[in-house]
Amino acid sequence: xSNDDNRPVNGPDGTPEPYSDETGAQSHVPARTPADPIxxxxxxxxxxxxxxxxxxxxxxxxxQIAAMFIAAMISAxxxxxAYFSFSVGDNxxxxxxxxxxxxxxxxxxxxxxxxxxTGIIHLARKLMxxxxxxxxxxxxxSPPEDREATVAALNAGLDEAGIGRRPLVxxxxxxxxxxxxxxxxxLLRDLxxxxxxxxxxxxxxxxxxxxxxxxxxxxxxxLASEIEVGDLINxxxxxxxxxxxxxxxxxxxxxxxxxxxxGAIIIVRxxxxxxTPATQPDKWTVDxxxxxxxxxxxxxxxxxxxxxxxxxxxxxxxxxxxxLADGAKVVFGPAARPLPQLPIKVxxxxxxxxxxxxxxxxGASFWEREKL
Amino acid sequence: xxxxxxxxxxxxxxxxxxxxxxxxxxSLATWADDRLGLATAMKKNLRKVxxxxxxxxxxxxxxxxxxxxxxxxxxxxxxxxxxxxxxTYEGSYDQLRGVGMSESMASTLHISFDVxxxxxxxQMHHWAATVFVASMMVHLLRVAFTGAYRKPxxxxxxxxxxxxxxxxxxxxxxxxxxxxxxxxxxxxAADGFLKATPVVGTYMSFLLFGGEFxxxxxxxxxxxxxxxxxxxxxxxxxxxxxxxxxxxxHTQWPGPGRTEQNVVGFPMLPVYAAKAGGFFFMVxxxxxLMGGLMTINPLWxxxxxxxxxxxxxxxxxxxxxxPDGLLRIIPTGWESVIFGYTISWNVMLPILIVPPLMLxxxxxxxxxxxxxxxxxxxxxxxxxxxxxxxxxxxxxxLMTFYGLAWAAGGNDIIAIKLDAxxxxxxxxxxxxxxxxxxxxFWITRRWCISLQRHDNDKLLHGYETGIITxxxxxxxxxxxxxxSETAAYTLTARDRDEVFHANGDxxxxxxxxxxxxxxxxxAKLSTWMYVHNVQKPTRAELEAAHHHAEHEAELQAGxxxxxxxxxxxxxxLRDADEVPxxxx
Numbered sequence: 010x011s012n013d014d015n016r017p018v019n020g021p022d023g024t025p026e027p028y029s030d031e032t033g034a035q036s037h038v039p040a041r042t043p044a045d046p047i048x049x050x051x052x053x054x055x056x057x058x059x060x061x062x063x064x065x066x067x068x069x070x071x072x073q074i075a076a077m078f079i080a081a082m083i084s085a086x087x088x089x090x091a092y093f094s095f096s097v098g099d100n101x102x103x104x105x106x107x108x109x110x111x112x113x114x115x116x117x118x119x120x121x122x123x124x125x126x127t128g129i130i131h132l133a134r135k136l137m138x139x140x141x142x143x144x145x146x147x148x149x150x151s152p153p154e155d156r157e158a159t160v161a162a163l164n165a166g167l168d169e170a171g172i173g174r175r176p177l178v179x180x181x182x183x184x185x186x187x188x189x190x191x192x193x194x195x196l197l198r199d200l201x202x203x204x205x206x207x208x209x210x211x212x213x214x215x216x217x218x219x220x221x222x223x224x225x226x227x228x229x230x231x232l233a234s235e236i237e238v239g240d241l242i243n244x245x246x247x248x249x250x251x252x253x254x255x256x257x258x259x260x261x262x263x264x265x266x267x268x269x270x271x272g273a274i275i276i277v278r279x280x281x282x283x284x285t286p287a288t289q290p291d292k293w294t295v296d297x298x299x300x301x302x303x304x305x306x307x308x309x310x311x312x313x314x315x316x317x318x319x320x321x322x323x324x325x326x327x328x329x330x331x332x333l334a335d336g337a338k339v340v341f342g343p344a345a346r347p348l349p350q351l352p353i354k355v356x357x358x359x360x361x362x363x364x365x366x367x368x369x370x371x372g373a374s375f376w377e378r379e380k381l
Numbered sequence: 382x383x384x385x386x387x388x389x390x391x392x393x394x395x396x397x398x399x400x401x402x403x404x405x406x407x408s409l410a411t412w413a414d415d416r417l418g419l420a421t422a423m424k425k426n427l428r429k430v431x432x433x434x435x436x437x438x439x440x441x442x443x444x445x446x447x448x449x450x451x452x453x454x455x456x457x458x459x460x461x462x463x464x465x466x467x468x469t470y471e472g473s474y475d476q477l478r479g480v481g482m483s484e485s486m487a488s489t490l491h492i493s494f495d496v497x498x499x500x501x502x503x504q505m506h507h508w509a510a511t512v513f514v515a516s517m518m519v520h521l522l523r524v525a526f527t528g529a530y531r532k533p534x535x536x537x538x539x540x541x542x543x544x545x546x547x548x549x550x551x552x553x554x555x556x557x558x559x560x561x562x563x564x565x566x567x568x569x570a571a572d573g574f575l576k577a578t579p580v581v582g583t584y585m586s587f588l589l590f591g592g593e594f595x596x597x598x599x600x601x602x603x604x605x606x607x608x609x610x611x612x613x614x615x616x617x618x619x620x621x622x623x624x625x626x627x628x629x630x631h632t633q634w635p636g637p638g639r640t641e642q643n644v645v646g647f648p649m650l651p652v653y654a655a656k657a658g659g660f661f662f663m664v665x666x667x668x669x670l671m672g673g674l675m676t677i678n679p680l681w682x683x684x685x686x687x688x689x690x691x692x693x694x695x696x697x698x699x700x701x702x703x704p705d706g707l708l709r710i711i712p713t714g715w716e717s718v719i720f721g722y723t724i725s726w727n728v729m730l731p732i733l734i735v736p737p738l739m740l741x742x743x744x745x746x747x748x749x750x751x752x753x754x755x756x757x758x759x760x761x762x763x764x765x766x767x768x769x770x771x772x773x774x775x776x777x778x779l780m781t782f783y784g785l786a787w788a789a790g791g792n793d794i795i796a797i798k799l800d801a802x803x804x805x806x807x808x809x810x811x812x813x814x815x816x817x818x819x820x821x822f823w824i825t826r827r828w829c830i831s832l833q834r835h836d837n838d839k840l841l842h843g844y845e846t847g848i849i850t851x852x853x854x855x856x857x858x859x860x861x862x863x864x865s866e867t868a869a870y871t872l873t874a875r876d877r878d879e880v881f882h883a884n885g886d887x888x889x890x891x892x893x894x895x896x897x898x899x900x901x902x903x904a905k906l907s908t909w910m911y912v913h914n915v916q917k918p919t920r921a922e923l924e925a926a927h928h929h930a931e932h933e934a935e936l937q938a939g940x941x942x943x944x945x946x947x948x949x950x951x952x953x954l955r956d957a958d959e960v961p962x963x964x965x
Contacts, residue, residue: 046920047870052638052645097497098473107676111500115673118501119666126662133655144430144644146630146761149533197588205592208583225689243689262467267593270569270688303689308573308708308728309594310566311691325693326570327709328793328803341804343708343727345716373573374725375583379718 052141060135070135077128084121091117212370212381214271215246216351221255222276222300222361223247230360231276233295241315241322242276243303245269246363271371273303273311274351276361277333279320287336293352295361300351301337302371305329307344309373322348345374431653432633432646436523441657442516445664446509447619453506454608460496462488463558463604465597474681482560482685485600489559490681505672510552512668514700517545521743525776527763529632530747532756537625540618542744547615549700554607556678556698560600563678565686566695568599577728595688635762635874637867644761694793703783706790707731710810743779753906755881767836768875770829771910774822781821785814826913833915836872839864840918841926863927873917881907 059066091113104112151159172179198206221230225243228250236242249269251257260268281297288299305312310326320334329342337348349371352364370378414420431437464484470477472487473494492499521541524530530538553571557564572594575586591598630644639645647653671677683692697705708731715727750772751757766773788795789810796803843861851857863869883897883904918926 045873046918046923047866047873049640049874050637050866050870053867092497095497097494097500105674107674108500110497111504112673114498114501115505115669115671119668119670119673122662122666122669124666126659126664126666129655129659129662133652133659137651137655139647139652141645142428142430142648143638144630146642146644149629149759200588200598201590201592205596206584206587208587210593211583245689263465263592263595263597266595266688270594273689308570308577310570310695311689313691314693325691325793326566326695327705328807329713339713341807342713343711343715343731345714345725345727373576374716374723374728375576375586376579376581376722376724377583378723379721 052143055140058135058139061139067136070131074128074132074136077124077131081121081124081128084117084124088114088117088121208375208377209381210267211372211375211378214366214371215248215268216272216363216366217246217248218363218365219356220363221247221356222274222353222363223250225249225273232359233298233355233361234359236276236278236298238278238280238297239317240276240278241317243313244274244276244300246272248272270309271304274300275303275312275315275322276300276353277315277320279334283320283334285335287338287347288334289336289350289352293350293364295353295355298353298361299333300353300361301331301333301348302351302367304348304372305344306339306346306348306371307342307373312348426627427650428648429627429630430644430646430648431631432639432644434634436527437631438660439516439520439523441660442664443513443520444619444623445661446513446516446668447615448661449509449665449668450506450513451612453502453509454612456502457492457499457506458608460488460492460499461485461558461604463601465560465595465600470685477681477684480685483600485558485560486680486685489561493681501669501672503672504675504677505668507556507677508671508675509668510555511677511699512664512671514545514548514552517541517548518700521545522776522780525746526766526773527632528760528769528772529763531760532747532751533759534625534629534632535747535751537622537629538747539744540622540625542740544615544618544622546740547611547618551607551611551615552698552700554603554611557603558600558607559678559680560686561680562683562686562690562692563680563695565595565688566691567697567701569594569688574728574732577725578733579722579724579729595686630761632761632763636871639762639874641759641761694797696791696794699787702790703786704732704736704790706786706788706792706810707735707814708790709792710786710789710807710814712811739779739782746775753881753903753910755903755907762874764875767829767832768914770826770833770914773829774826777825778818778822782814782818785810785817789814830913830915837915837918840869840872840923843930861930863930875917877916878911878914880904880911 060070061067091110095108095110095113097108097110103109150156167173172182222244223230223246225245228245228247230247231242231244246268247255248257249260249265249272251259276298277300278296278298281294284294284297284299288294293299303311303313305324305326307324307327307329310324312322312324312329312331314323314325315321315333316323319332321330321332321340322337323330324342324344327343329344330340331337331344331348332340337350339345339347349367349369351367353361354364356362370381410419462484466484467481468484468487470480470482470487470490472478472490474490477490489503492503494500524538524541553567557568557571572586572590575589576582578585587593589599589602590596591602631646633639633644633646647656696702708728711727711731715725715730717724717726789807792803792806792810795801796806843863846860846862848860849857850860864872881904883900
């Protein structure tokens with residue numbers, strides 16, 4: 010291959026020399042040797058469009074464009090008609106699986122806009138002058154004299170400021186502005202005011218010794234005897250359903266939501282012979298009834314897809330799979346830790362109750378998890 | 382009766398008196414220019430030339446869909462109530478009436494069912510967001526594949542990458558606002574991501590949520606980030622992106638008369654203003670049709686957020702899919718406890734490490750390429766992807782990585798649709814995410830080089846006419862005809878690649894050359910990047926080939942009329958002067 014292309018050559022100090030073309034002038038772009046290997050034939054001659062030379066074609070284009078604009082007006086008026094003709098409300102699937110109002114408004118608006126758009130572009134392509142123009146480029150860099158002038162001005166300014174000569178002033182000024190970062194950061198402390206920032210709460214849930222396990226929607230307590238082998242029940246602490254009978258305090262707003270987010274459990278009943286020693290079958294279960302946190306130990310989605318034959322439960326977010334017969338060990342997916350188990354027993358009336366709170370924080374991992 | 386001042390001379394006595402020009406628009410323009418000096422600023426830019434090519438339209442889609450986002454977004458803010466206050470829904474949607482939910486969810490339902498055009502605007506806003514991010518990505522690919530990110534446009538490339546990042550974050554904060562079951566699940570996962578950050582993660586989570594998840598602060602905080610903070614930065618960066626575009630002037634494809642020194646195209650006024658303005662209406666119109674005809678995020682079907690519930694097939698918006706996919710294919714149990722502190726590699730790696738790393742790699746691409754090639758020149762002519770085989774292959778490898786990660790984010794959907802095992806799909810993805818990009822790199826590079834060879838064949842031997850001739854000795858050959866001068870010039874309008882060679886270890890005086898180690902690495906990379914590329918033929922090679930072709934033609938012809946090949950196919954070359962009209 011020939012080497013007649015012009016590429017920057019590195020100077021003695023390793024920096025590329027500015028490229029020079031045949032005329033010897035400095036160039037900011039690669040110049041091509043005129044005939045390498047084929048000479049530039051130059052811009053092709055302009056060709057006329059039918060609308061440039063044929064008055065009929067020109068008139069036709071005019072009419073087409075005007076027709077588009079008129080149709081756009083009609084469509085916009087139809088939008089207004091549709092706005093007042095169709096009601097919304099609970100009619101979201103009456104037409105094409107969508108509401109008549111939404112569909113008609115969308116279509117009339119869309120058609121109107123599209124017609125304006127095509128009209129304008131048709132106008133540009135058919136009737137506006139189509140001779141291409143040539144404009145010369147300029148280097149992105151400033152001319153050397155401008156650079157020198159700027160550096161000189163900058164130096165003059167810095168010199169007059171005298172900051173460089175007075176390091177004490179300069180350093181204390183930088184320090185003062187830097188320390189201002191402290192108030193800026195500290196101000197954000199009350200994003201979680203007071204003990205809202207107490208991360209210790211991650212280690213505790215509503216569960217207390219003797220608290221009943223209740224169905225998570227209706228809040229009714231669960232008799233151990235009514236759970237069949239293979240059943241899975243979504244449950245919650247009874248304190249989520251305070252009443253005069255049970256005497257738990259009212260929960261409100263944010264507290265209710267975060268306790269709900271932490272206290273959710275699943276209860277399953279398996280053949281006791283299937284449970285492995287990791288499941289604490291003797292101490293924490295009741296006749297094969299076993300209870301785990303419902304919150305995935307990966308990033309905290311509620312797990313919910315239970316497969317009875319394998320006793321696997323799957324998190325629908327990232328498919329972490331836990332074997333409930335084997336201490337909720339992770340058998341597949343990105344989670345690292347088993348689901349925390351809630352120790353349970355039955356009270357004197359035969360209802361399932363917690364022996365204690367979870368013995369470890371539930372849900373996603375966090376830095377201080379082992380310390381809490 | 383007032384005096385007609387247009388005939389009154391205006392002069393302060395040092396200049397000749399001139400009658401001011403009549404016309405209301407003219408006098409308004411004069412009024413404005415007296416104060417703003419607009420004429421100087423506009424005299425060049427009004428007729429600024431922009432080159433034309435369909436691929437330059439992709440970034441425009443992003444720009445116009447952003448405008449649609451602003452317009453529809455302002456409409457939504459008139460009714461949306463970013464509050465986590467708990468109320469009972471009493472609106473028009475029957476199935477949720479009487480259900481407790483946050484005010485943000487209730488106001489979203491209000492917009493959807495009780496405000497005429499509200500659902501349309503909500504769906505347009507959501508569709509425009511997906512179009513915005515998608516068009517930014519395709520635009521990014523266009524810029525990368527054509528080498529438009531080379532000097533002097535590297536910084537505009539970096540700005541573009543930041544726009545993509547911000548657009549993605551803007552999308553996430555936006556679809557989290559309604560506080561429905563799907564978005565709430567996403568926010569809870571995001572809380573898990575924050576908590577996986579070493580040292581400060583737990584406190585970051587508590588500060589963002591105003592306490593323990595979910596708290597009552599996250600929606601109002603995401604709201605102000607979504608409607609003020611990120612859009613403000615987006616606007617500023619888009620302005621910078623456009624200003625740099627105007628300053629650098631747009632790149633153009635090489636061709637006859639189109640050089641590194643000029644830009645050939647239509648002027649801003651009127652053609653480009655009309656085309657771009659018309660295109661805004663088209664993008665707006667298409668998004669309006671999408672919003673009217675295609676359901677997106679039907680959150681009334683998901684119901685309000687409840688931290689104990691989840692739906693199967695929970696998935697983020699598509700542009701969040703690839704980190705989600707990486708999250709899904711991490712092998713089980715990647716978590717370590719060091720000095721009693723938990724480090725969740727299973728979350729950090731796919732969410733906190735790889736995506737930012739990918740973004741940094743993306744932003745550095747033009748700088749890495751510039752360093753390897755040592756090319757310090759400005760480039761305004763685009764390259765065809767085949768003429769930069771290594772760059773094209775790197776981009777395709779990155780795309781393959783992205784695509785596989787994205788597909789892994791839908792492993793549950795794939796498993797259901799294909800009736801396949803989700804475990805097998807996940808195992809496959811764990812391997813494919815590493816092998817796929819390598820394979821894609823190799824195939825793409827070879828493919829590009831083959832296309833370069835094909836181009837050279839066309840230059841040297843002409844194009845294949847499909848005309849088979851039989852020679853007197855009975856052998857068959859396909860006749861090749863030279864391509865037009867325009868086509869030939871366009872094919873050769875590219876630089877020759879030059880492999881960088883490091884200077885020796887020592888210079889002539891025996892002193893070690895500076896930066897020897899990095900220079901050697903650079904030489905190696907340069908060789909790796911360029912050595913298999915096919916260079917365009919030289920003038921001598923072209924002439925030799927043409928001479929050969931003529932000779933062959935003479936030998937083969939032996940006819941009483943010139944053989945241009947076209948006597949057989951009815952495609953006689955026409956004289957351009959006789960045919961003034963374009964072929965339509």
